[in-house]
Amino acid sequence: GAVVSQHPSWVICKSGTSVKIECRSLDFQATTMFWYRQFPKQSLMLMATSNEGSKATYEQGVEKDKFLINHASLTLSTLTVTSAHPEDSSFYICSALKPGTSGRALIYEQYFGPGTRLTVT
Amino acid sequence: KNEVEQSPQNLTAQEGEFITINCSYSVGISALHWLQQHPGGGIVSLFMLSSGKKKHGRLIATINIQEKHSSLHITASHPRDSAVYICAVRGGGNQFYFGTGTSLTVIP
Helix, strand or coil, X not given: CCCEEEECCEEEEXXXXXXXXXXXXXXCCCCEEEEEEECXXXXXXXEEEEECCCCCEECCXXXXXXXXXXXXXXXXXXXXXXXXXXXXXXXXXXXXXXXEEECCEEEEEEEECCCEEEEEC | CCXXXXXCCEEEEECCCCEEXXXXXXXXXXXXXXEEECCCCCEEEEEEECCEEEEECCEEEEEEXXXXXXXXXXXXXXXXXXXXXXXXXXXXXXXXXXXXXXXXXXXX
């Protein structure tokens, strides 16, 4: 299967600092990537859709000035948590859509990164 | 009310048992995903389906579009199957809705 990596896998930062998380599709090009966050014992929550070469689309309630997303190339999307606070501590997961075909139909399969655990002290 | 409901929330099984996890959804979808999340947090996409049935090894996923229901079956369960299984649906405009997950523990 396709591979999506995230870096770093975990990070601890002080309150008020900014943290950048990278999401890379290693063996395919992804025009669309997604960013999720997950609180302990809860399901995934979609934060935003990242489209290569254009602005990200944020879900309702997600502050775009706080969670900056840049999808500068077909294999890399970054999420920057600005002025981090302890309540931003969470597990952040990205996924990337890989285009493919099923017969004549164009389909997309979603591949997930391993996640980044952010702790803000 | 969540757009995606899963049951059961927690499931403990003996090794070798047949396991079924259910997912019901209330929105129109283009695809349904079954995801597996291990304790470390990493997620693996098990199936993406929009109709019928798919099988991969000991895993079987079915979907009934008319009833807006999907099931994930695990045959001959094994302790390494212990994980959280998440049902996710993709609606129009790339919007995803996630179930809260089913925590499965398989006891040797």
